[in-house]
Amino acid sequence: MIVPTFFGITIVAFGFVRVLPGDPILALAGERGVKPERYQELLVQFGFDKPIWEQYFTYLVNLFQGDFGTSIATKRPVLDEFLTLFPATVELALCAIVFAVLLGIPAGIISAVKRGSWFDQTTMGIALAGYSMPIFWWGLLLIIFFSGTLGWTPVSGRISLLYYFPQVTGFMLIDSFLSGQSGAFKSAFMHLILPTIVLGTIPLAVIARQTRSAMLEVLGEDYVRTARAKGLGQVQVIGVHALRNALIPVITTIGLQVGVLLAGAILTETIFSWPGIGKWMVDSIFRRDYPSVQGGLVLIALIVMVVNLTVDVLYGLINPRIRHQ
């Protein structure tokens, strides 16, 4: 399935930027404009004068040679730009998903076990609010309160400007630790708190609700009643027998959150001046930077496909029935 999906993605990515109104040359020229003869020259230079199928074919051939094209705006290879920025997005997305899982699963379990209690109602109320929260508004609100009023967290960026060290992995937490500079790791960590909360809010809400409903379903099963009848303690019944089965749909949900995280990263990165691929994609779309948008979409789609594949494998590990089939 991966091969036809990949071809589908290249067609969508290639077509998507071209159906957008406007063109990169006019976007590049701005109010100053560009003379018709110069416009023609640039069309030829960028290869936009060729028939669309020929452009697509060239694009595909280059793609298979690992050439994602050169950005019209920055004149740098698209793959280089993507790889430079990608670790920042991954770091943020990983922190957000860890945050969402660490809080969401226990909250969902407790809500299910104490169904109808004040805890359950409060948690599910908050989850609903979190799910409906506009990311931009939520981010600014947290900045104004925690950074502006209380001064607890930095406003934006990945690390204090005082620290300056070479990038090794691109992951600021790791690089700051490796740098050995005192306070660098703490600074990187503090800078991650607010963007993690903002990006993790929606997945947290989804995971908490999914865990609760999956748990409720499992808790009514015969084998749970059997386990209780055997005289097992609450912790064993919930932790061993119920949770393992309840986690199956939750894992699928977590996998599906990758798309949500990448979409959310666009806004979160913009608010927190986080130098990742979300912000880069938005900038590229505004500039009608065809090669960057195409390359970015294909690479992101590839990553989502790989993550989904990994989730499928994990699914098998957790649920032996899938493995045996």
Place this chain on the structure above:
Amino acid sequence: MRKFGKLLAATALMSAAIAGSAYAKTLVYCSEGSPEGFDVAPYTAGTTFDASSKPLYNRLVEFKRGTSQVIPGLAESWEVSEDGLEYTFNLRKGVKFHTTSFFTPTRDFNADDVLFSFDRQRNADHPWYEYVPGISWEYFNGMSMPDLIADIEKVDDYTVKFKLTRPEAPMVANLAMDFASIVSAEYAAQLEADGRQEMLNQEPVGTGPFSFVAYQKDAVIRYAAHGDYWGGKQPIDDLVFAITTDAAVRAQKLKAGECHVAPYPNPADIESLAADPNLVMMEQQGLNVGYLAYNTQVAPFDNAKVRKALNMAINKQAILDSVFQGAGSAAKNPIPPTMWSYNDAIQDDPYDPAAAKAMLEAEGVSGLEMEVWAMPVQRPYNPNARRMAELIQADFAQVGVDVKIVSYEWGEYLARSKELDRKGAVLLGWTGDNGDPDNFLAVLLGCDGVGGSNRAQWCNEEFDALTIKAKQVSDIAERTKLYEEAQVVFKREAPWATIAHSTVFMPMSTKVKGYVMDPLGGHWFDGVDLDQ
């Protein structure tokens, strides 16, 4: 293992630099966006110029800080031939290029650098003409330099002669523009020999007040003061651009002391920023104009009286209050008041809907239906075009004109608004490039611009003759007189409704000393100091 060793060494070096500069004066500028690259000439965006040409490079001539007056830069002096066709520049001696971790210059700046900087933009067979795929020289082309420059000649190591195809008074001002930044020919030759030409755009070397240290894409740009700068060492040691795209976040960073200077505040944040005791709010009238251009080739807008009547129906004060929220002033001329030759004697059309209606009736115009085009983007000269169009729609309704507001994607908008048979009037504007009135009057209203940058499609012989003549004489007093006359013709013929000139705000920490706002919209940090 070798790589790891190198890494350790680099870390140790950088740590030492940080430790050594514990008391260094570091100014943090929260810039509004990422530069597209660090070689200036291929780009047209102000954000890119702020991060490249301003701190890193010099030009043959410069704009005096805070003005659009041209002063010597890398050229100490220049002479113009009698016929206005030859400009001879005498270059400054002893100017050092930056010494960085990636380049150590062996010679001072000279004529070869000037030739290299311009030849690569004008000769298609120059090895640096397309040194990375897709590169082009849009500003150089946009300013019609390929048609204007016949040749550039090296007379000796410190003398360069520009030969023109026609007299062009704004030529010197053009050479103070960003695209005319001087890059190092020696560094370029080194990169070419190494087969790493693209690095000219990523690891820049110039003669400017700051040298390039590092760029972390979309996050931080670091510069260090150039120790051998010909203009003297800067008061600050380090300059950092912290890229912060959201205006509300920039405001929070300023308040939290995470940056010293931040441009383009949200109009809604201006009051709270100005009220903060740790901040000061500088303001200056922008070198721009926002206008509504009629299509003067389509009836009834081919009639100057109709255009004049419509202009009288527009309540500019309401637009200033609602769209600019007080951060602007009404425009009566097509050039801003801060520009030389601004004709202050001209009286603006009064806001008088009753008289406007009567004038339209007198011209036989009734039941007129028209389009007003609203730009889809925010610009300094028009922060909210949609709102402005709605106000104009309401104003025109009062004089019996039915307005339909239309908009297109920005690229489409710019392209379609050039069409000769375009229906309706277009909201647009302009920010000056070089402080020369020619850059507004001839570009936006000259006959050559019809079907292009002249959105009114207005070709008036009297106006055109005045601006062409003004371009050919070099005496400023004479040019001023000609441009003042041209503005009288403009006002009489009313191809545009001139709407407003915006005010530009610049909030900064009270610790920042000596910052001067640039009327051309750039952000300069040479000569700026910081109280510790």
